[in-house]
Amino acid sequence: xxxxxxxxxxxxxxxxxxxxxxxxxxxxxxKCKVSxxxxxxxxxIPISIKKNIKRFDAFIAxxxxxxxxxxxxxxxxxxxFDSILKLSTLYNKPIGNGIITALSKKQAFERCGKIKSNxxxxxxxxxxxxxxxxxxxxxxx
Numbered sequence: 393x394x395x396x397x398x399x400x401x402x403x404x405x406x407x408x409x410x411x412x413x414x415x416x417x418x419x420x421x422x423k424c425k426v427s428x429x430x431x432x433x434x435x436x437i438p439i440s441i442k443k444n445i446k447r448f449d450a451f452i453a454x455x456x457x458x459x460x461x462x463x464x465x466x467x468x469x470x471x472x473f474d475s476i477l478k479l480s481t482l483y484n485k486p487i488g489n490g491i492i493t494a495l496s497k498k499q500a501f502e503r504c505g506k507i508k509s510n511x512x513x514x515x516x517x518x519x520x521x522x523x524x525x526x527x528x529x530x531x532x533x
Contacts, residue, residue, distance in 0.1 A: 394424045394526060397448040399441055401434045401455030401491070410504035411454040411490055411515030418519035419452075431455075434491055435468055438475035441487065445479065450486040450522045454515055456504075459495045469493050486525040490518030 396419055402408050412428065419426045427448070431440045434455040441451050453476055459465040473489065480487040492514050494500035502509035 398428045398452045401431045403433045404456040407456040414513040415515035415519040452488040454490045456492040486522045488518030488522040490514040
């Protein structure tokens with residue numbers, strides 16, 4: 393049974409609770425053993441993953457960053473995304489990135505499914521990506 397840790401930065405809990413629900417639904421359907429760890433913000437996701445890297449087969453990073461009037465958005469997004477990618481490749485573990493980067497709360501609500509939109513839920517996208525990587529091995533030709 394695949395063990396997957398969802399790391400949820402719950403700073404915007406009204407957004408991320410929707411991401412967690414969607415990710416859990418996908419993972420449970422695939423009979424994964426799911427654990428959840430809460431982080432205060434997106435910036436804390438990489439260290440939360442690293443501390444648990446040997447205990448799980450894969451990870452899903454969930455959170456939301458909404459652009460304000462300072463460069464904080466760009467710095468947090470870039471450093472967090474770079475760190476997540478580095479952990480994934482360094483430890484050879486799939487990490488689904490379901491962190492919403494939005495220009496407004498309305499846009500974040502669209503990406504988490506809180507308001508009707510044609511945009512997919514980022515939590516479900518991240519869960520599907522992780523499962524896809526875990527299932528797809530090399531094929532003999």
